[in-house]
Amino acid sequence: MLSWGYGTGFAVFQLYYKQHMHWPASQVSWIGSIQIFLCFLIGMVSGRLADAGYSKHLYAGGAIILIFGMFMTSLATTYWQFLLAQGFCSGIGGGLMFMPATANVATYFKKRRSLAMAINGCGSSTGAILFPAVIQFLTPRLGFAWTVRVCGFIASGLAIIGFFCLKPRDLRRVPAPFLDLKAFKNPDYTVFTLGAFFIYFSLFTMLIYINSFARESVGLSDIESVNFILITNTVAIPARPIFGYIADRYVGPVYTFGLNCIALGVMAFGWMGVHRRADMYAYSVIMGFVNGAAQGIFSSAASNSVKDVRKMGTWIGMVFAICGFATLAGPPTMGAIIDASGGKYIWGQLWVGLTIVIGGSLIILSPRLEVKKTGRIGLV
Template sequence: MMITSSSEGSSSSQPEAKNSSTVLVREDATKMDVPSDTIPLDEPLDGGWLAWSQIIPAHIANMMSWGYGTGFSVFQLYYKQTLNLPASQVSWIGSIQIFLCFLVGMISGRLSDAGYPRHLYAIGAVMCIFGMFMTSLANTYWQILLAQGFCQGIGAGLMFMPATANVATYFKKKRSLAVSLNGCGSSSGAILYPALVQFLTPKVGFPWAVRICGFISIALAIAGFSLLKPRKLRRVPAPLLDLSAFKNIPYTLFTVGAFLIYFSLFTMLIYINSFARESIGLSDLESINFVLINNAVAMPARPLFGYIADRYVGPVDIYGLNCLALGIMAFGWIGVHKRADMYAYSVVMGFVNGAAQGIFSSAASSFVEDVGKMGTWIGMAFGLCGFATLSGPPTMGAIIDASGGKYIWAQIWAGSTIVIGSTIILITSRLVVRKSRKASMV
């Protein structure tokens, strides 16, 4: 790495002053059609093949982590029918998988900042694929819990966070669009894997349907790993948990708001199928269609609102507004009584949910003051939200049980927590604007 001094009368042997005009050349600038002596260290490229290509490995990581996890409904139905287990017991497999994806993401985010994103991506991919093949061989509840719940959950957390944080380091002005495009992987994965399992199981059997998912994942992981090119950033020594982040009041309030939102967000996705079966009277097989519809509609919503966030509104505002709309949709769930209502609701719900989830990483990255801590700060936000996703479904289940199987109080609970959380998010946006105005006046 070269150092070029543009200040007169300074010597290259002198230490660099905080406000000097010294420009540090980035090694990744040589891969772009950009003069290498004009780009400061850690300044995002915001375009070019190198930057945009990083969306592909991140998209694949989201497919194999969030996509496989959020498409758990098809597995829930199969395990319930073949193992004759209570739905609540089976749901712990999916809940633990998503929880570990969040929690391990906090650790992998810090390790990614320390310079190990490719190692984490490879290890995570191997664990995800190993979990798929072990699931295909599992015959008991505990075997499935270990393979699909723990093994895939840990692998997913190791894989997705470094790839997502890497995309965020390449962009600033177009960050929301870029991150939302890689976030589409959770939607495409939640369509691909459940569809394969649902439609191949009657033809080749469940074990081979899951193995086919594993073979496809091998090809995807190899392609993603080949394209993953982490930036050579200045590494900032930091502990696993950068507690100094919580001195940033907007960031702290943002994580509180996100916790409340995620407390009910995945809960709605998990229980919407049960509601369709128990309250609307749809068949088990038809109720799975809502998973596919939700994720298919979510795909165009993610980049659309990512573009709007970059050009017009800002990621924190657009995230808060979409979550507010999601809270209103939770209250609107109360008015769903017929089959046609269910399909219409699923379409709107999928669009709003995709818009909200697709912008979360970009919104969290808005509070990062040092790009070298991108993975750490985003990872901590994800880790805290993981506890919300773990405790949310049992809480809603307890409310439904206490209501004699009726959903209305659970729907009110979900709407209330999401609306409160989104209101807090919108307040953090105002604090950020006020802080930036004060900084510009200094």
């Protein structure tokens, strides 16, 4: 809820900053993209330190930095202040918190790992409902500054609960570098990482821009446009455990993730056909479900190539770090395409669809490389 939930819910901030601060879409999106980028990038470091036994230390430190960033956002008045407080502080704090908790869950499960991590990931969708709703509906009553402070107080309570729920597994620790480049000698791991890069170049772009699209292209009000953020994240909650179960029971996490990403790319192409209010609601429901299915299984799919559970945080962290560079460039690229198109979204929507479909196809290809190398047959 505090790392990806707060970051994924940036769409409501995107619209607010654009309308009230009068900044270009590409400039505003740098705040959200840096926040998400640092969640990914810092995850590489925090994942390795979590493997070394510092999960609770990282979680506590990350929570302090993230909550500090929220309160500083409430005091910000210029672009660079918002960028430092919401982009950098919240991103660094979220990265320190997220990876230790995710890798910790993965170490407790093998047969039901996809389902367990999908349930764990439901917090992302829950946070992406909670924080945008608070911002959208309390800002007219309390003002933006005090509304963001309310988010900070909520985050403080959630962080305390999370800290006491986090229980690292007692594993024998082995010395390992922050970068385990030997991982890339595995063709399946390398191709999976490349596919994930393409996917995450555009995945968060859809979530960040759906609010402003509803306001600017469909012509809905500010209050109604935030409904689509809430809808997409609400339907994502049941999608995560459903496809976690399917991955464990029938298809395997990598194929489940890849197929859902291709479906998400198709939904991005379908975005070009949304013109009316009813279209927007129907699209939000379907896209949110498919997006939840894809994101919910990502961590489990990334862990599939990890042969040594003691390196779980390090290997998953490297995938997340590389995806972080994709999320850094994706939303500003979309904003630049929209600005260059005179406010029209169609070329940006086409770009999003192409990159996600290419990435999903690489994900589906990746396990076949492992089978070819090892001669093993079975679900991967």
